[in-house]
Amino acid sequence: MWDNKPAASWMTEAYPIGNGRIGGMIFGGVNQEHIQFNDNTLWTGDENDRGMYQAFGDIFIDFDQKDQQFTGYTRKLNLANAVHTINYTQNGTHYKREYFCSFPDKVMVLRLTSDQKKSYSAAIRLKNAHNGAITVNGNTIQFVGKLANGMPYQATAQVKIENGKSYAVKDDDGEKLKIDQADAITIIFTAATNYSNKREQNWKGEEPALKIARVLQLAAPKSYPSLLSAHVNDYQKLFNRLTLQLGADKAENNTVPTYQRLINYKKNADPALETLIFQYGRYLLISSSRPGGLPANLQGLWNESNTPPWGSDYHSNINIQMNYWLAEPTNLSDCQIPYLDYINSMREVSAVATRKQYPNTRGWTVKTENNIFGGMSFLWNTPGSAWYAQALWEHYAFTKDKTYLKNFAYPIIKEISEFWDDHLKRRSDGTLVSPLGWSPEHGPTEDGVTHDQQIVYDLFTNYIESADILGIDIAYRNHIADLKAHLLKPKIGKWGQLQEWETDRDDPKDQHRHISHLFGLHPGREISTIKTPELAKAARVTLTARGDESTGWSMAWKMNFWARLQDGNHAYKILQNFITPVGGSGTDYNKGGGIYANLLCAHPPFQIDGNFGYTAGVSEMLLQSQAGELQFLPALPDQWSDGNIQGLRARGNFEITNLQWKEGKIVKLSIKSLSGEDCVVRSPNALKTTVKGLQIEKSGNDVKYSFKTQVGKVYNFE
Numbered sequence: 001m002w003d004n005k006p007a008a009s010w011m012t013e014a015y016p017i018g019n020g021r022i023g024g025m026i027f028g029g030v031n032q033e034h035i036q037f038n039d040n041t042l043w044t045g046d047e048n049d050r051g052m053y054q055a056f057g058d059i060f061i062d063f064d065q066k067d068q069q070f071t072g073y074t075r076k077l078n079l080a081n082a083v084h085t086i087n088y089t090q091n092g093t094h095y096k097r098e099y100f101c102s103f104p105d106k107v108m109v110l111r112l113t114s115d116q117k118k119s120y121s122a123a124i125r126l127k128n129a130h131n132g133a134i135t136v137n138g139n140t141i142q143f144v145g146k147l148a149n150g151m152p153y154q155a156t157a158q159v160k161i162e163n164g165k166s167y168a169v170k171d172d173d174g175e176k177l178k179i180d181q182a183d184a185i186t187i188i189f190t191a192a193t194n195y196s197n198k199r200e201q202n203w204k205g206e207e208p209a210l211k212i213a214r215v216l217q218l219a220a221p222k223s224y225p226s227l228l229s230a231h232v233n234d235y236q237k238l239f240n241r242l243t244l245q246l247g248a249d250k251a252e253n254n255t256v257p258t259y260q261r262l263i264n265y266k267k268n269a270d271p272a273l274e275t276l277i278f279q280y281g282r283y284l285l286i287s288s289s290r291p292g293g294l295p296a297n298l299q300g301l302w303n304e305s306n307t308p309p310w311g312s313d314y315h316s317n318i319n320i321q322m323n324y325w326l327a328e329p330t331n332l333s334d335c336q337i338p339y340l341d342y343i344n345s346m347r348e349v350s351a352v353a354t355r356k357q358y359p360n361t362r363g364w365t366v367k368t369e370n371n372i373f374g375g376m377s378f379l380w381n382t383p384g385s386a387w388y389a390q391a392l393w394e395h396y397a398f399t400k401d402k403t404y405l406k407n408f409a410y411p412i413i414k415e416i417s418e419f420w421d422d423h424l425k426r427r428s429d430g431t432l433v434s435p436l437g438w439s440p441e442h443g444p445t446e447d448g449v450t451h452d453q454q455i456v457y458d459l460f461t462n463y464i465e466s467a468d469i470l471g472i473d474i475a476y477r478n479h480i481a482d483l484k485a486h487l488l489k490p491k492i493g494k495w496g497q498l499q500e501w502e503t504d505r506d507d508p509k510d511q512h513r514h515i516s517h518l519f520g521l522h523p524g525r526e527i528s529t530i531k532t533p534e535l536a537k538a539a540r541v542t543l544t545a546r547g548d549e550s551t552g553w554s555m556a557w558k559m560n561f562w563a564r565l566q567d568g569n570h571a572y573k574i575l576q577n578f579i580t581p582v583g584g585s586g587t588d589y590n591k592g593g594g595i596y597a598n599l600l601c602a603h604p605p606f607q608i609d610g611n612f613g614y615t616a617g618v619s620e621m622l623l624q625s626q627a628g629e630l631q632f633l634p635a636l637p638d639q640w641s642d643g644n645i646q647g648l649r650a651r652g653n654f655e656i657t658n659l660q661w662k663e664g665k666i667v668k669l670s671i672k673s674l675s676g677e678d679c680v681v682r683s684p685n686a687l688k689t690t691v692k693g694l695q696i697e698k699s700g701n702d703v704k705y706s707f708k709t710q711v712g713k714v715y716n717f718e
Contacts, residue, residue, distance in 0.1 A: 001258045001276065001599060002076040003028075010036060010304045011606050012583055012596035013259075015077040017084055017108070019101035020290025020338075022191055023301040024059075024108055026099060028075035028086045031066035033097070035059040037108065037155070040294050040301040041195035043372050044149055046203075047349050050369050050377035053297060053312035055129035055304050056191055057143065057155050059110075064121035065090060079276070079283045082235045083228070093119050102231040103290055105219040109227050110187040118181035123169065124159055125176035129306060136168040136175040144209070154208040155191035158220050186224055190215050195372065197294070197345040203373050238286050241331035242647030244278060244618075246640045247271035259597035262581040269639065274618075277579065280599050281326055281615030284608060285335045289323075294372060295339040296323045300608040309605055314342070314370040316384035317440040318514070322553060322609040324391055325523060325560070325616035328398040329623070331647045331655070336395055342372075343388045343412065349374025350385065354419070363419030368440075382437065383455040386420065389413045390455075390523065393462035397651040400675040402469065410466050414473070417463045417480055420456050424483065432486045439500050439516045448488045448502035450517035458524045460484035490520060490527070490535055497545065498527075498538040511547045513554040515561070518542065522557070522564045525626040529566050530700075540565055548574055552593030552601040556613025563620035563635040571621055572637035578614055622659070625650035629680035629704070630671070636664055636684075652677040657714060669717040673709035681705040687717040 007013035007027040014025040014036070021041070027034040038056050045051015073088040086097040093116040101108045112120060124141060126134050132145035142156040159166065164182030168175055179185060192212050196205030219227065249272040253261055261273050288300035298319055303312045314320045320339065327336035351364040357380060358365075365385040367376035392409040395401075425435045425447060434456060437449035460480050467477035493504040500506050500517040518539050520526035527535045543561055550558065555578045562571035580594030582602040593602045593610065601610025621635040622645055630650045644660040653675035660668040665685040673679065681687075682702045695706040709715065 001079070001280070002074055003257045003259065003597070004074060006030060006073070006075065007598070011600070013598050015075065015084055015598055016284065016287065016300070016302050016600075017077075017082065017099060017101045018287035018301055019103040019106065019108075020286075020288060020293045021106075021301070022101055022108055023288065024099070024101065025302055025304065026075070026084050028084075028097075030070050030073065030088060030090065031063060033059075033061040033063075035099070035108075035110070036304050037189070037191060038301050038303055039153070039191045039193060040288070040297065041193045041372065042147070042151070042153055043195075044147055044151075045371050045373065045375050046149055047373050047375050049149075050311060050313065050371045050375045051149065051373075052307060053299075053303055053371075054147070054306050056153070057129045058127040059157065059187070059189065060125050060127065061112075062123045062125070079279050080236075080239065081232045082239070082283065082287065083232070092116075095119070098228070100228065100231050101287070102219075102227060102234070104230045104234045105222070105227055106190060106215045107219045107227075108187075108189040109224070109231070110185075110189065111224050111228075112185040114184070117183050118164065120161075120164065120182040120185055121180050122185070123176045123178050124157070124185075124187065125173055126155060126157060127173075128155075134174040134176070136177050139166055139177065141175070141177055151193050151195065152208055153191070153193045154212055155189070156212050156216065157187050157189040158216055160186040160188070160220075188216065188220050188227075190219075197341060197372070199345065199348050199374065235286065238332060238334065239279075239282060242282065242645070244275050244643075244645045245271075246275050246643045248642075258599065259581070262579065262595065262597065262599075265576075265579050271640065271643075273579065274575065277595070277599055277611075278615050278618045281611045282330055282332060284611055285323075285326060285332055288608070289327075289335045289338045291334055291337040293338050295320065295342045296608060296612075298607055298609070309603075309607075311369060311371075314372075315368060316366045316370055316381050316387070317368050318387075318516075318557070319553065319607070319609045320370075321387050321391065321523070322557065322613045322616075324612070326612050326619065328394055329619040329649055330615060331649050333395065333399060333649070336391065339391055340395060340408070343385075343392065344408070346370070346374045347412065347415070350376075351415075358419075358423060361419055361422040363415040363417070363422070365416070365419055379438065381440070382423065382434065383452045385416045386455045386459040387519075389416045389459050389462060393466065394651075396466070398649055398653060400653040400677065405466060406470055410470060410472075413459070413463050413466055414476075417459060420459060421480070421483060424456070430486050431488050432483060433488050433502070440514050441516075442512050442514065443501060446501065446503075450490055450498070450500055450502075451519055453488050454490065454517070454520035454524055454526055457484060457487055457520065457526050460487075461525070490517075490538075492534065492538040496538060496541040498535065498542045500542075506542070508545045510545070511550075513550045515542065515546055515554075515557065518561055522560045522620070528564070528627055530627060536565060540567075548577055550593065551603045552578065552595070552610035553603060553607055553613055555593060556601070556610045556617060559614065559617030560620050563617055564624070566634050568621055568635035568637040568640075571617065571635050572639055575614070575617065578610070619648060623648050623650060623656065625652065625654075629682050630654060630656075631682040631702075632659065632666055632669065633661060633664070633684050634682075636661070638664075652679065654679065667718060671715045671717075673711060673713055673715065676709055676711040679707055679709050679715070681717070683717075689715070689717040691715050691717075 070090040161182040192208035288296040433448035434452035437452035582594040658670040
């Protein structure tokens with residue numbers, strides 16, 4: 001991604017970097033560099049008050065040679081190594097800056113160099129988003145403070161200069177570090193709070209001053225090349241697991257800035273841009289969700305406001321769930337861990353609140369808006385925790401890690417099942433309905449809402465399979481199986497639609513952005529073109545009526561819906577709608593969403609779930625495994641007739657080490673079995689293989705291949 005001018009706007013133009021906890025939005029100015037930064041643990045509120053995710057502060061570098069002409073300006077975010085680079089020439093001197101956020105060293109690193117000696121004279125300062133004082137001590141700039149809820153925070157920058165001199169100065173902006181005639185500058189920056197995700201510790205861990213001192217003691221003495229190399233190696237271990245090519249890349253597309261490519265996209269095919277946005281989703285997840293930390297919130301971890309939209313919170317009625325649809329399929333299972341840990345950390349607080357709201361129920365559920373301490377606000381979202389449970393199951397389905405299932409996932413899935421065991425309403429004819437549900441985010445509150453019924457069906461399915469795998473709780477497993485059999489089933493309405501409510505009242509002119517009652521199609525597995533063709537047909541009628549244009553995240557969900565309906569051309573049409581430039585670059589502002597010049601999803605405003613949902617949607621178009629088989633190219637659009645992908649993951653713990661196709665047909669396929677599970681391959685065309693013990697059957701237009709596998713072995717087809 002690149003631009004030929006500095007960013008003027010945080011939301012639409014600045015480029016994000018992050019290490020899972022600390023993030024920065026880079027403006028890349030020539031007169032003044034501005035990096036707005038966050039630590040995703042800085043929250044107001046507590047267990048009883050949702051509060052809001054907070055901005056942390058800013059780094060400013062004011063250059064002495066401001067207001068002078070410059071040429072050859074570029075700023076680039078390289079997704080292959082997660083390094084942001086700025087280049088320009090001013091007064092005959094070529095300036096270069098490199099920035100990155102390191103997960104292994106827990107710091108943000110800014111390196112400013114040039115091809116001339118003594119070329120850097122500047123003032124470096126921090127700004128506290130909560131107006132606290134800034135201090136300079138030697139070459140260290142920092143601020144400390146405390147939020148109204150008592151949470152302490154600190155941000156510290158250590159500045160290294162090569163030659164030249166540095167000294168503290170004070171003016172109206174507070175204390176800053178002045179640098180005269182340095183050859184190069186390196187800033188090693190970190191920020192912290194005392195947050196811990198342990199309720200038994202009252203959500204408090206190590207104090208920020210101690211944490212920061214320890215981090216800088218280890219990182220500051222390291223050379224820039226060693227910090228850079230540790231960062232790149234760590235990042236690429238994740239990012240390089242998957243490569244994708246969709247059609248031929250036209251060289252001229254890369255010669256224009258990314259915002260111009262977005263504008264050109266409506267007229268010129270640009271499969272490389274479609275791939276770039278796919279990989280950007282993976283980059284953003286790696287940058288905002290790492291083991292040991294918090295999950296990605298509504299904006300990942302990037303936030304410039306102390307009153308951000310929806311508190312930049314964890315929204316439980318699709319948004320946090322959508323953030324993680326891409327994790328397992330696109331080979332970023334590690335990045336799913338913070339979400340699973342988050343679910344685990346909320347259990348006790350949620351259980352207390354749930355018992356107050358729903359007396360005489362076991363287990364727990366959540367409201368729509370949630371923070372990092374278990375605090376909640378807005379409406380109760382009773383199916384929210386059951387939807388969380390899907391992620392717990394999916395992590396097992398993709399990894400086949402029985403120890404994880406037994407010790408971590410199963411107890412949580414069981415207690416959420418117990419909530420629904422107690423909460424479901426039993427009718428006289430034996431039918432079970434979710435009481436007083438709401439189809440997010442519209443319609444009446446009433447019993448038997450389709451969205452709720454499908455999520456409970458999914459929960460019970462996952463619980464039963466978990467108990468069977470572990471061979472435990474047989475009596476309770478049978479009880480849940482009986483409940484599942486009596487759940488109110490999805491219904492087809494008078495105009496052929498999948499009903500949103502038990503009453504057949506759907507309006508064919510309704511174009512609401514939430515299509516909550518298609519959960520069973522995606523991300524659930526209750527509705528499929530193969531196993532439940534009538535329900536799939538009704539889902540298609542509903543989707544067609546709702547229309548293709550919508551807000552950014554809603555379009556991303558529609559991509560996934562159409563992929564599950566195995567209509568690649570319609571999924572691709574939505575993908576093209578998603579790649580609509582919104583605001584900031586002189587283009588028309590659509591009534592719906594799209595993406596900004598920095599490729600962040602426009603709800604509008606910015607919401608990261610659209611980026612993540614897009615990436616998930618592309619993976620669903622190329623491989624689906626929710627129905628117990630590996631279905632290849634299930635929703636391949638005409639525009640992607642040729643392509644290849646390496647590194648996709650499938651349920652059953654299979655890695656697709658190679659998938660190549662030409663003219664819509666598979667020409668090469670390699671599947672690595674990581675757990676030795678039985679494998680069923682569904683291909684759009686006949687394949688040749690030397691796999692032993694193969695069973696072959698025709699299934700509609702597809703060919704199915706079934707075979708047993710061994711751990712670690714690769715199975716090749718062509």
